[in-house]
Amino acid sequence: MSLDLVIRGAVVVGSGTPGQVDVGVADGLIASVGPELAGPAAEELDAAGLHLLPGVVDAHVHFNEPGRADWEGFDTGTRALAAGGATAAIEMPLNAHPPTVTGAAFDEKRRCLERGAFVDMALWGGLVPGGIEALDELAARGVVGFKAFMCSSGIDDFPSVDDLTLYEGMCRAASLGLPVAVHAESEAITAGLAARARAAGRTAMRDFLASRPAVAELQAISRAIALAQESGCSLHVVHVSTGRGVALVAEARARGIDVSCETCPHYLVLTDQDAELLGNVAKCAPPLRPGEENESLWSALADGTLPMVASDHSPAPWAMKSAEDAFAAWGGISGCQTMLQLLLTEGCGARGLALELIAEVTSGYVARRFRLPGKGRLEPGADADLVLAKLGGSDELSAADLQYRHPHSPFVGRTLSARVVRTLVRGRTVFADGRIVGPPSGRLLTPNATRMESP
Numbered sequence: 001m002s003l004d005l006v007i008r009g010a011v012v013v014g015s016g017t018p019g020q021v022d023v024g025v026a027d028g029l030i031a032s033v034g035p036e037l038a039g040p041a042a043e044e045l046d047a048a049g050l051h052l053l054p055g056v057v058d059a060h061v062h063f064n065e066p067g068r069a070d071w072e073g074f075d076t077g078t079r080a081l082a083a084g085g086a087t088a089a090i091e092m093p094l095n096a097h098p099p100t101v102t103g104a105a106f107d108e109k110r111r112c113l114e115r116g117a118f119v120d121m122a123l124w125g126g127l128v129p130g131g132i133e134a135l136d137e138l139a140a141r142g143v144v145g146f147k148a149f150m151c152s153s154g155i156d157d158f159p160s161v162d163d164l165t166l167y168e169g170m171c172r173a174a175s176l177g178l179p180v181a182v183h184a185e186s187e188a189i190t191a192g193l194a195a196r197a198r199a200a201g202r203t204a205m206r207d208f209l210a211s212r213p214a215v216a217e218l219q220a221i222s223r224a225i226a227l228a229q230e231s232g233c234s235l236h237v238v239h240v241s242t243g244r245g246v247a248l249v250a251e252a253r254a255r256g257i258d259v260s261c262e263t264c265p266h267y268l269v270l271t272d273q274d275a276e277l278l279g280n281v282a283k284c285a286p287p288l289r290p291g292e293e294n295e296s297l298w299s300a301l302a303d304g305t306l307p308m309v310a311s312d313h314s315p316a317p318w319a320m321k322s323a324e325d326a327f328a329a330w331g332g333i334s335g336c337q338t339m340l341q342l343l344l345t346e347g348c349g350a351r352g353l354a355l356e357l358i359a360e361v362t363s364g365y366v367a368r369r370f371r372l373p374g375k376g377r378l379e380p381g382a383d384a385d386l387v388l389a390k391l392g393g394s395d396e397l398s399a400a401d402l403q404y405r406h407p408h409s410p411f412v413g414r415t416l417s418a419r420v421v422r423t424l425v426r427g428r429t430v431f432a433d434g435r436i437v438g439p440p441s442g443r444l445l446t447p448n449a450t451r452m453e454s455p
């Protein structure tokens, strides 16, 4: 077979072939993996000294287009993904306007991504009060599942669900064979504590942190699990911030309930003290937690009870982050470009996690859980979605490195011991040596038709 590309001599992670091997690419697919592949190939890349991983599939990003592309957009958002070693991502239904809660809104977002995305994109639909009838048309268009907020989303056009909407939405999602993803924090607890603090004039970062205690997350996760069990719906809990939250999900899974969860890099490497030090750039919900939670989340990753890491990239113009009142500032951390580097630095470098585990939680499991065909596997027949990384060294992340429309991030100033050298989507280089390579050629990904794999 004639190859379009051979990548020679990288240490290939997750292929089952130890040591330095070659990877051959033809027609956008991985054609062969093995030592010293014979040519001919139209292009050869010398990757000696580098690691080759399956491209990151980021299960949780907000790119805000259409309607709020001045916050990010598919252009800059997917440039950042490519620069961070991601070859695909799943975009959330809110923060764009209109939100993705109808078939027409899906079509509009699809046009935006097919025009501007440098990596492949799948879409979450939204589950909101009054929106259950629209789930069918969203499913028909190819959403990976439905996202719901159990507390205020911070965006008026994406209201939170009451328990009845969530339960009935789960019943409909179950009949469609699609998962429901929840932002799990109790509205009663968080809104009550926030109102009390603001009424007393307590509006500093520490007051915001105190208004969203762990119990708000744990209570909401338990409630979502109960509704998922009764409805027979697959459940995914986004951005779990506590080890106890992960444990609730793992216990439910052990009881046979189809539930998974993700955490985010910021819950692994930043603490409540960082939030107080850095201010609103590190404001997110659930909020950053005490350092013990970092370690309990790392432990859960290491022992396999925490199966997924996603960035929850939630950008905003700087002006929305600069309020004195911590409650008034936009909550959301820009982090899709740095996820892989942080996991390689803090997970593999500092804590000795296996590279294969990082590939699994950022790519393999994500693609299986959300049934994205061709993704998450570094083996013949899969899409040639690849990232070449240089491990070792130490580089300080600067704002100038960031591809975001608004290059702020709580990770600026951190020392990273892993660097993304090149990213390929379906065999085509989209990022190399610090530069994006165009034109944008990302595609819409839709889940394959088989039933979801149980977690």
Ligand SMILES: [Zn+2]
Binding pocket: 060, 062, 092, 312, 313, 314
């Ligand atoms: Zn989010």
